[in-house]
Amino acid sequence: METAPLRLLASAAVFLCSHCFFCYADNRGPNYTFVKHATQAPRVSYHDYIIVGGGTAGCPLAATLSQISNVLLLERGGSPYGNRNISRMELQVENLADRSLTSPAQRFVSEDGVINVRARVLGGGTCVNSGFYSRASTQEVRDMDWDARLVNESYQWLEKVVAFEPKLIPWTSALKDGLLEAGVMPYNGFTYDHMYGTKTGGSTFDQTGRRHTAADLLRYADPDTLTVLLRATVQRILFKKGGRRPQAYGVIYKDEMGNMHKAYLKHGSASGVIVSAGALGSPQLLMLSGVGPADHLRSLGIEVVLDQPAVGQGMSDNPMNAVIFPSQQPVEITSVQVVGITRSGSYIESFTGYNYLPALAGNSSGGDGDQQASQRRLGVFRSPRKQRTQQNMVEGADQVSIPDEFSFQGGLLFEKVARPLSQGHLRLKNRNPDENPSVTFNYFMKPEDVQACVEGMKTINRVIESKSFSDFRYSILSVDDLLGVSANFIVNNRPRHGSYDSTTLEQYCKDLVLTMYHYHGGCQVGRVVDHDYKVHGVDSLRVIDGSTFNFSPGTNPQATVMMLGRYMGVKIQNQRLEQKKMKKP
Incomplete structure (x- = not known):
């Protein structure tokens, strides 16, 4: 799943689609x-395919399989349509602040002390992330052992609906030029x-600021x-456990009123249960169903159905480290538009905009008093709406009154470690599928990851000091100033080790790590599933989502996770058609 701390303001838009059953009206959705x-569902039903998880992979997978099969798609969350926090770019951070039981972004804190969220909505992480769309590289497609032609066709299928060319604002144009000055060449x-x-x-x-999600597929x-x-x-x-191997034949699900329902597979070897519940949800569900480490x-x-020690292993998150950059010029609100892909592994x-700082300075317990205290640490980054002088920009929070309403003028520059070697694991806390499992990512356990972060932070520093960024930079604020004050309000539950500047980048990376929301693993290809995404050791069960990844593909993975849903839908569809042909006399 990828998202970002942005607290922004709303504007309205209406999107129209030519499909007769897919049209927007007053933001109500299709x-x-x-x-x-689920309260409207029968207590018992029968289907060719049962897909658990209507998220980034589940929606395109269900849409594809429905062309030749009867498909049931089960989503634990609600609809994204009618929710302006999802549909409007300016409001996306509001999902992070929503702690309700029906929030589309369910909060969790890893055992590493890093605050994170997992999607809980039709469309999955595409409803709560920052919207950047980037394919996997040619080499990554080879590494995944995918059919390059079908991959390309599947991406194109998505892009007709969910991908757009952004209109660069001056800030991101300056970022582009600053990255080139910093040596991240060429410009592509x-x-x-x-x-x-x-x-x-x-x-x-x-370009109207409306989000398009996997649910649109x-x-x-x-x-x-x-x-x-x-x-x-x-x-x-x-x-079923009477045959040569255990065989999946259905699921039990609960509706919002607490009523239990059963969905069964129709008879036939081509049908199956497909788990697309995400990097936390898929290994969690396998374990709850008896597939996982037996002792645990x-x-x-x-009851153990299959002792599979690899379920929940190989959990990895791409660590993010950030610098908050206050601008002396107004900055428009936008999401990610430009990326620098370095050869050093970051x-x-x-991001730009205002009012996302309270989200970044939030606390893990969620107490209002603690959050207010965190916000008061914002210092030079929190300001009244009236123009502040350069002098009071550096005086600090204690000497500046902090009004109830404030705005931040500037952006967040950040680096992501592309292929972290550090990995962790996931375990159940209890038998309640509504609750989050325990997950440990072991950020920066490997020294190579620390070095990649340091090189990424050095690149950010060069961008900050570039001529291209000079129109936005306060000349009196050095890189060390920005690093030091940024550290005052970046919040996680990890211990701190003194002050931070450009001479302590290793410690900055370790202590101030945030999530990029690109966690993956837990049901990895080669360990839990084969290259056809069938679960080893059981029949009629697949896992198709980011939990199968050994690395997060592309700059941001959402495009590839959606592609995987379409890609595997086509492959399964073709396999089913071949089986039908073979059965004909």
Whole structure:
């Protein structure tokens, strides 16, 4: 899933689509006749395919399979349509602040002490991330052992609906030029492709600021053969255990009123249960269903269907480290538009806008008093709406009154470690599928990851000091000033080790690490699933989502996770058609 701390203001837009059953009206969203709440579902139903998780991969997968099969898509969250915090770029950070039980972004804190979220909405992480759209590189496609032609066709299928060329604002134009000055060469122009150098990437926000998500890909579905149920929380997968190997034959799910329902597979070897619940949800559900490390499952009273120690292993998150950059010029609100892809193992990106600082300075407990205290540490980055002088910019928070309403003029420059070697694990806390599992990412356990972060931070420093960025930079604020004050309000639950400047970048990376929301692993290809995404050791069960990744592809993975849903939908569809042909006399 990728998102960012932005607190922004709203504006209205209406998007129209030519499909008769897919049109927007007053932000209510498409009229999908096949989308219902789980409370409307029968207690028992039968399907060719049951997909658990209507997220980034699940929506394109369901839309594709529905073309030839009866498909049930179960999503534990609600609809993204009608929620302006999802649809409007200016409001996206509001999802991070929403702690309700129905929030589209469910908060969790890793055992490393880093605050994070997982999606809980139809469309998954594409509804709560920062919208950057970037394909996997040619080499990454080879590393994944995918069919390059089908990969390309699948990306194109997505891009007709969810990908757009952004209109660069002056800030991101300056970032582009600053990256080139900093040596992140060449400039590759606007492209969805992933390649070394600086580029303008795609966005799932169109030029009116409206977000387009994986849920929009359901426009491709056959409305007569697809059923999508919202607020449907799968409790466990059902297995037959009398044959040569355990075989999945259905699921039990709970609606929002607490009623239990059963969905079964129709008879036939081509049907199956497909788990697309994300990097936390998929390994969690396998374990709750009895597929995982036997000793761990028995300790929680879970009957073991298959002892599979690799479930929950290989968990990795791409660490992010950031510098807050106050601008002496007004900066428009936007999301990620430009990226620098370095050869040292880091990617450089930026967000702009105002009022996202309280989200970054929030606390893990969520107490209002603590958050107010955190906000008072913002110092030079928190200012009244009236113009402040350069003198009071450096006097600090204690000498400046902090009004109830304030704005921040500037942006967030950050680097992501591209392929971290550090990995962790996921374990269940209990048997409740509504609660988050325990996850440890072991950020910066490997020294190579620390070095990649340091090189990324050095690149950011060169961008800050570049001529291209000089029109935005306060001349009295040095790089060391920015690093030192940024450290005062970047919040996680990790210990701090003194003050920070350009001579302490290693410690800055370790202590002030944030998530890039690109966590993956837990059901990795080669360990838990094969290259056809079938779970080793059981029949009629696949996992298709980012939990199968050994690395996060592209600059940002959402494009590739959506592509994987389409890609595997086509492959399964073709396999099913071949089986039908073979059965004909």
